Structure formats: C-alpha cells, structure tokens
Amino acid sequence: MFQRLLDTFRLGRLDRELDEEMRFHIDMRAAAYEREGLSPAEARRKALRRFGSPLLARERVRDVHLLTWLDSVRQDILLGLRLLRRSPALTVAAVLSLGLAIGATTGVFAVGDALMVRPLPVQRPNELLIPQWHSTEWPEIGIWGTSDNDDIWSFSYPMYEQFARTPGVDLAGVQDLDDGITVIRGEAGTAKGSLVTGNFFRVLGVAPAAGRLLVDADNSLAAPPVIVLSHRFWQKAFGSDPGAVGSAMRVNGQIFTIVGVAPTAFFGTLPGRWSDFYLPACWITKLRPEFAAESPLTSDRFWWLQLVARPKPGTSLQALQASLGTQFAGLVKPHITKPKQNATFGLRPGAQGFAFQQQEAFRPVVILMALVALVLMIACSNVANLLLARGAARSKEAAMRLALGAGRLRLVRQHLTESLMLAVMSGAAGYLFARWFAQAILSLAPEKSSLVLDLGFSWRVLGFDLGISVLAGLLVGIAPAITLSRSSVAHALRAGATVRVGWKHRIGLGRPLVAVQIALSLLVLVIAGLFVRSLGNLQAVPLGFNPDGILLFSLDPTAAGYSPDQKAQATDRIANRLAQVPDIRAITWSSFALVDNISWNTRVQVPGDPAKKRPPCNLLCVGPRFHQTLQIPLVAGRFFDERDGPAAPKVAIVNQSFVAKYLRGAVPLGQTFTAEPDRDAVTFEIVGVVRDGKYARIRMPPSPVAYFPDVQHSVPMGPTFALKIAGGPGRVSAEINRIVHELAPTMPVSRVRTYSEQIGQQLAVDRSLSLLSSAFGVVALLLAAIGLYGIVAFAVARRTVEMGVRLALGASRGAVLRLMLLDSAKVIVPGACVGMAAALAATRFVESILYGLKPTDPATIVAAMALLLAVAAIAVYIPARRAAGIDPVESLRCE
C-alpha cells in the first residue's frame, strides 16, 4: 500500500516497471507469431505493430497516476474543509490555541532574527568584515568600546587612517555616542547617535531618504558641522518635516546643520540599538570635552573607533588579513610592555554588523523561545486530543470506508491533510499575532537597555511560521490518523459495535498524550518556579541603603558644554532652588546613582602594602549628606562634613570590603591610600567606614568602594540628584523640570525616576521572564488538567457497567474510587517522572540568569511537583467520584 504512494512520486521507477510490463507483452506476442512460423524479425515487427505506440501508452499511464494523485489531494482538501466547517467550535478552539502558540513562538523568533540573524539593511551585507584583535593582557592604552573574552573591536584613529590606505579594501569607522544631549527648536532632549567616518554611508552602500548623507569632506574640523538624522528620529523629533533638512540642531552644545535623512530601515551597525543621528567622527573632540586634552583624532593611546571593512572585488581575504595584521603588529608594539604579552589581529564576518555584541540581550530571547516552544507542544497535544475525541465519533465512518476498499494510507493522508489545513490556518492567525507579541516582548525590556528592532517583513520569519505550522499540523494529526488507520473493519461491521472501536484506540493514544502534557507542564512549572524564586531573591537582597521615598534625576552639564566650575555652580544653584520645594526633605547628589549599571574603578595603592595585585576599587564622587540621605550606616569614624572643603586635605569614606581587601581588616581611620580618580594620582585619608552595599548591579557581590566629596574633585560625570521626598513623585518631578529649565535651559533633565523604579529596571528581564513563564506555567497546567479530566471522565463512562457489577458484587464505594484513582496514576506518575527528568536535564541552561539558587533547587522542584499533583488530583477526583456514585441497578439496565 505504501508502495503506491511512493510510485506516485517516483515516476522513474513507475516507468521502468511499465516498460518491463509492455516488453513482456510484446515478447510474448512475438513468440506466438514465431510459433505460427514467422521469422523472428518479422514476428517482432508484427507484434510491435499490433501493440501500437509504447510511448503513447506510457504517457497515458503517467497521466492516470498524476491525475489520480491531484484529484485525491483536491478531494482531501474539500473533505477537510467540509469537516472543519461542520464542527466550527472545535475548529475555532483549535485554530485559536494553536494560533496563539504559533504566534508567540514566531514572535520570539522574529525578535531573535532581527537581533542576531538579519543582515544589515545595506548593499551586499555578506561582503562586510569586522576587524578585531585579541590580547592576552590589555596593552597600556585607553579603550572605548565593548569586549568579549578579550576580543576587542576598537582601534585608534591614526590606526584607522593607516588601515584605510591599504589597497583592496574600503574601511569605515563608527563609534556609538549614547546620551547625546540635543537642542531642537529650543527644546532640550537626549538622543543616541553615532560618530562615523565620512565614507561610512558610501562603504555600507546606503542611499538617503532625503537630502544627502555624509561624505569624506564632512569629516574635518575645518568643514561646516553637519549631521544626518535617522528616519525614525526625523519622524519622532521633526514629524517628518521636509523643512528639517537645512535647519540647525545642537548636539552636546555644538550647532550642526542637518543635511539629510538616512533610509527608513537603517539603524546603524548594532542591531537592537537605533542611532538617532550620525555625525562626522572628527567632532568627538568638541562633543566630549573630557577628551580635549589629548585629541582622540591623533592619540595612539586612545582606541575608540570600531571598523567595518568591505573588500574590493578580487581581493583575497588571506592577503587582506595578512596585510592588516602586519600593520597592526607594528602599531600595537609600542603599547606592549610585558614580555609574554601577545596581541593578534583578525577579521570576522560582518553581515549582521556588530550583532555579536548583543549576546547578553540574546540569552533571554533564547530562554523565551524554549518556553514558547514547550507551550506550543502542549497546545499541539491538546488539539491532538480534541481531534482524537472527534476521531472516535468518526471511527465508524472510517471503518466503512476501509470496508469499501479505501486504502488505509489514503485515510491517514486525508486526516493529515485536515490537520495540516488546521495548522496552516493557525499559522496564518499566528503570523498576524506574532508581530504584536514581538512588540510586547520588546516593551518588557528595561528602558535603559531597550531594544529597538526593525521587525519588518522577513522571509526567515515567514518561513519559520510556516515551518512550525506544518510541524504542528503533523504533531496534531499523527495520533488521530494512526488511531483511525487501526480501526478494525470486522469490529465496525459487527452490529451494535459502533463508536466503541474508536474509543478503545482513543484511550490507547489519548493516555500517552496526557502523560506528555503532564511532563511538559511540570517542566514549564519548574522553570517558572526557578525564575520566580530567583526574582524573589533579587528583590530581597539587601542593598546597603534605603531607596524608599527617594526620587532620582540625572543631568549632564559636561556634555552640555559646561566647564568644571560652571558645572559645580549649576549643581549648587539647582540644589538650593530644590531645597525650597516643600515636598523635598533632603537633597544630595553623586556622580551617578548606585545600582544603575554604571561602574567607575581604579587601582588603589596602600602605603606599606607590598605591590601585589589587588582587585580594582570602585569609586563614587558624592555631594553633601549623601550617606545620611540614603541611610548608609556608619561603622566607624565620621561622615563628610563642612571640614572637607575644597582646600582641606583630601578625604575618603570606604566600605567594609575595602577594609577587608586592602587593609586586611586593620582599623583604617587615619590610614591613607593612593588612587587615580582622574588623570593624576591623589592621596586620600580615610575618615570613615560604612557598611557594604550594592554598587553597580544587584547581582554582584559587595566589592571595595571608596567615596569622596565632589567639592574636592572635578569629575566629568553626572550629577545624579537623589531627593528624599514626601508624598508622590508627580508634583516634585514637574518642579524639577521647571527649575532646571529655568536655571539651565540648554541642559535636559533625564530619567526622573524613583529609586525603586530604577532598581526595577535592573530586574526587568528577571521580572518579564518570571511573569511570562508563570503565565505559561498556568496555561500548561490548565491544559494538562483538562486532558486528564477528559480521559478519566471517559474511562468512567466506559466502565460504568463494570463499576456497577463491582458495586453489585459488594465492592465498597471507596474501593471503586481507589480503582479509578490508581488507573489515572498510571498516566500521572510516568508523566511526572519524565517531566522531572527533563527538568533536571534542561534547567541548567537557565543557571546563568538565576540568582541565589541552583537550577536543581529542591524547594522549587518539590513545589512544582506538589502544585502539579494537587491540580491533577482535583482533575481526577471530580470524575472518579462519579464512578463511585454509580447506582448498580441503573448502570446494568443501560447496557
């Protein structure tokens, strides 16, 4: 039977067999003519003539097969449609549940695709290469940019200029400028931009949406300052006004003329981050005054430019790599100080730009993907169960068709066609839903590390949607199809034995399906439990300060063009005005807020300490009454006060880890140490010790921290104000905006937030994961419970007579109940065991994002198991009690 289907596809084999068949016929006929006395040649000719054209016969046989196949497919589809229409409730339920699950899976895939897989929207992205280097130890240079496993993508500007002269390659440079401060039509705001070399757009092959893009001549301090906007920013800040091109805007205090707009989908070179504007790289000296001392354009000690290379046609990659590598070796040599140090150069594929730097953001996407895939599998088994239930009702029809000579395979195929149609409908619904789901995921990401992705049409996403739809269709259809093909003709034709045939088989397959559901839902529950517990740990972790009632906001006077003196004055003026606002109880500030993912560290030397390697020390420059306002407890010594003026000896407050790590626990008051908060080494005297707390991230264990008063130093960062307020933050934040706008109109207020909001931002990924996984867990549990209820209720209905007999023969109702419970345990226990094994195997993949517990956390596993068993017990008990409540007389009568 299977052969027949294969024949349909393997026309070659069919032809061979047919040829053999016809040859036999002609040979036989020729032999007959020979026996009549004809010569062999004559006999063969006559036989051939009598047969007619074998070619024509072969064509007609082929037509027969093809037509039959096409015809049966069409029949299957028509029949499928009719059946789906006949039970609209089932169809809607199946399409909805599968559609949601497929949509969620596709949505997560779309995010992952846009983040890591989708090539840059530029010409021939596959040609692009990213130069990188790797060093066993970091050379004595300053680096601006990310690194991963000591792979670094930043180079100095002189290095870029030399590389760019290499024949056979076009080389562009780019560095991202976050928190750019813009003034557009008098309104101050913040935006993310990129500093790019003049050839950036030409090398990538990008055409302007309006005006022109940057050219080589723009990248010169002598040229008029120009800026290109992203299409997105042009829409957001200018309402797509064509008049924007040619007008002026300020970035970090500098005035630039807008010359053009980049195309709609162009976001820059780092997927997930959307550059709002592009500036010629030469302006770095004006935009970041802290770099003015040693120009980044000429310094070979400051490596800050990331490169994108496009080899010219005909250039050998090996030759290019060798040539650039040799140049690199020469340029890096002066900075290598240690004998065993070794720096190597390489080129990596750059079709996705710098997407490889988004690994951190990609991990939660992968975890989410796994979770939605589990939910999809549960949804599939649920729909399969629905179809099985209906298949039971149709088993008589199936048996009839078998008896009338329909092929079993044909029957199976008809069912698969039907479930595939269901799945394709779900896939179409899911595709519409996917976009929405993808946006929802992106909106759950923390604001500061928000992902902005181009979720436009992608063949990969459509293909994925279609692929998993077909897979889901097969998963859903295979069980009912097998059941039907097993239907026994003899049983069906026996009088009275109607639906029972199918039902027997339904039990055979429905039970494993429910066991699978139980296993999958236990897995989802364990993962959800781990995330929930991890989030709980993170929320309960002691911060070392009291964030309650604290409102934060950040200013960046340095970026807005203020000198250090102007910055200090502006900070004081704003603090004094804020002090007059009635709802504000206390005011302080620091170079940045604690627990805001920002860290600033330096090497520290303690006199008398043999110069061994010490971990770097974290620093924080603080305003007046910082520790008191945040309620960081003093352990020894004193807080900063009026004594610590600009001219007084430099003082510092350190935390307990500092004492333990650098001073071996010795009483530190009066002890001095040397650190380099800016360029020069400064000697500090320790005047106080405070309790340990969190510094940059909640997940990091306490580390050494030194606080020093900002009146004694000038640092380019911040300030971030911390206000202790009474009542809600709404009125105070309006006051903040009004006061800052009045005192410093060119300086935007950024990120007004309560401290708990800021901490919440840091836990956003954990919160989204625990929220989503819990929701998935509930759905999974519910579906498994429904499945379980279904099979037990059915078993009760089927065994009514048997139970009646048992009761009539004196079995107690308890015994009957026990029997039913034991029966369902045969489904629950294997399911739970498999689920447990899967959980133990799978949860280590989430280990890296768990905080304060192991992936095999016994409490979580026991709790998940208990929840599952409790819900399962309820799902089983309700129908089982009915079995115990059977009236024996009634039950016997109904047979």
Add this chain to the structure above:
Amino acid sequence: MLKRPDNLQGALDLLILKTLASRGPLHGYGIALHVESVSDDVLRVEEGSLYPALHRMEQEGWVQSNWRTSEHNRRAKFYGITAAGSKQLADQVRNWRLVVDAIQRVLQVS
C-alpha cells in the same frame, strides 16, 4: 473526479474485469489473449490502451497487481480483481444489459 469513462473505455473496463473475475489473476498479455479467444477474435483489445486502463483501474481500487513469475519463467505483472472491482463489474454488467436491452427494443420497434 477523473474524466467520465466514455463508452469504449467502459466496454474495455467491463471486458477486463469480467476476464479477471472468471480466470483469476492474469498478466496484461494473458488478458488480451483471453478476450480474443473467448470472442473468437471478434473483439481485439487495443493493446496500447490496455495498460493505461489497467493502471487506472488499479488506482480506482478495482484491481490489484503484483509481480510474479509467469509460465515462461519470466517476471510479469499479474492483475487480480478486488472486492470493489467485483462490485464495479456487477454494476457495469447491469448497465450493459440495460443498454443492450434498450437497443434491442429500439431495433424491434423499427
């Protein structure tokens, strides 16, 4: 559905099914020989049409085939009638009789 078999095709189907029903499984050549000998060579099966017809009937489920060794020790494809084929044969015979009776009556009237 497939194209409605025309009368000639219907007649060919009928002959093949009847042959297989009375003689048991046969290869294509055997079917052709049988039809010729029984009809005293009046009915000559158009041999080129025989094989498309057999394949079509196999797709319809009226006949089934398998490869066996023939009387001359050569591999040949044998066709046998199925239950569905027998039912089809009965239908076609009934139809045929109706048509023949009708024609008979027309001839008698004139």
